[in-house]
Amino acid sequence: MEILAFGVQADEKPLIEKAFHGHHRVRCLDVFLTEDTAPIAVGHTVVSSSVNADLGARVLRILADGGTRMIAQRSTGFNNIDLDVAERLGLTVARVSYYSPYSVAEFAWTLAMAVNRRIVRASNRTRDFDFRLDGLMGRDLRGRTVGVLGTGKIGEAFTRIAHGFGMRLLGWDIAPNPACVELGMAYVEKERLLAESDLISLHVPLLPSTRRLIDAAALKAMKDDAILVNSSRGGLIDTGALVGELRAGRFTGVGLDVYEAEAGLFFLDKSLEVVEDDTLARLVTFPNVVVTSHQAYYTVDAVGQIVDTTVRNVLDYAAGRRSENVLVPAAS
Structure with a gap:
């Protein structure tokens, strides 16, 4: 066969x-x-x-x-x-x-650290032999709060890394993961998690109940200097609303490995074409945003x-x- x-x-x-x-x-x-x-x-x-x-x-x-x-x-x-x-x-x-849940969890942290420490901007500068530090200041993660939406196998792996950083752990899921509770995670309502977290990472499946889980209201509930990471499914975020918040100068950084309209774009070479997706085209122009092409599992x-x-x-x-x-x- x-x-x-x-x-x-x-x-x-x-x-x-x-x-x-x-x-x-x-x-x-x-x-x-x-x-x-x-x-x-x-x-x-x-x-x-x-x-x-x-x-x-x-x-x-x-x-x-x-x-x-x-x-x-x-x-x-x-x-x-x-x-x-x-x-x-x-x-x-x-x-x-x-x-392997570690592939996605580790990549989510790669995105978080990249936007926090301005790695892409720094790398682009040094290629041009510009070694200034202006605009590259990040933040220590130790002692800050991480919010994990979805604490299954990948969310648990992400949480273990956060615990290693010495972060305060908040979780949201339909049921607590005992392994995360043992690490010190407190399970709270989504609204509290969004309001208190310095770093938010999404690890839930895309279902009718989770589509656009991070909508306009959820984005407005987040801290102005929060970091948002999505390595799960693009449809979890209302990207149009996200662009609106970024245009308003909000968020320290956003790391996206997935995009809600990625079909027909991701995994393909579109470098010689005019990309007609205005939302994606606008999204990648923000200096505090890193977009990768669904490679967390790779x-x-x-x-x-x-x-x-x-x-x-x-x-x-x-x-x-x-x-x-x-x-x-x-x-x-």
Whole structure:
């Protein structure tokens, strides 16, 4: 059987090919799965997709009509997949329910430190042999308050690093994480967390209940000199409202590894094109904002685990087994 993998990055391709070797053939494509590219999958029983794939109703029907019976998504998130339609079409859908939480947690801290200590601005200056310190002053984090929205595996890893910095810990989640409580985290209402935190980091999934969790009101509730970091899902923040607050001169820094309209932009080279997204174009002009292209997960450790789990998901499907990674089981 040949598996067709969409949206494969250059660094990811040898890992996928090595992992599938001896099991099934795999064909890796750098194009993303969309309505335009879905017909390429005709004749492939199994398709592997990336987090920015379009797996809405129209794409799923194209895949099903072309003979696809199983979709193996190479990510934890699955908000891009219409699971109800997949079930009606008899498509099995699996994801990667777990990979290294440290990859994302450590990158979130990379963004936080980059904006706090003005690393990008400093690096750009020194490339021009400008060694002034004007405008580069940051803040010690020890003794300051960090607010962690979402304290699952990644949020817990982020909290452990914050504890190492000697920060006061505030958390918000549907239920406390005992490991975070043991570190000294106090669970509070979201409004209090926003009002008291010097650094806020988002680690919740994108669900209808969390979409634009950080809306205009939430942004106004934050300290004027707060740092905001999002390495989870772009849809958690109302980006238009964020731009408005940044234009008003608020926030010490904002670090974003995700963007609510990133599909069709992130993972692609748009350097020779006119980007028509006015919000993103405005966002990247602020000197206190760092935007990266959804790379928090992108370590050899995490990607290796993602690929290995994807292979197991395909092998389980072929053998008729079901695991905790299955979102939509095989039609009986």
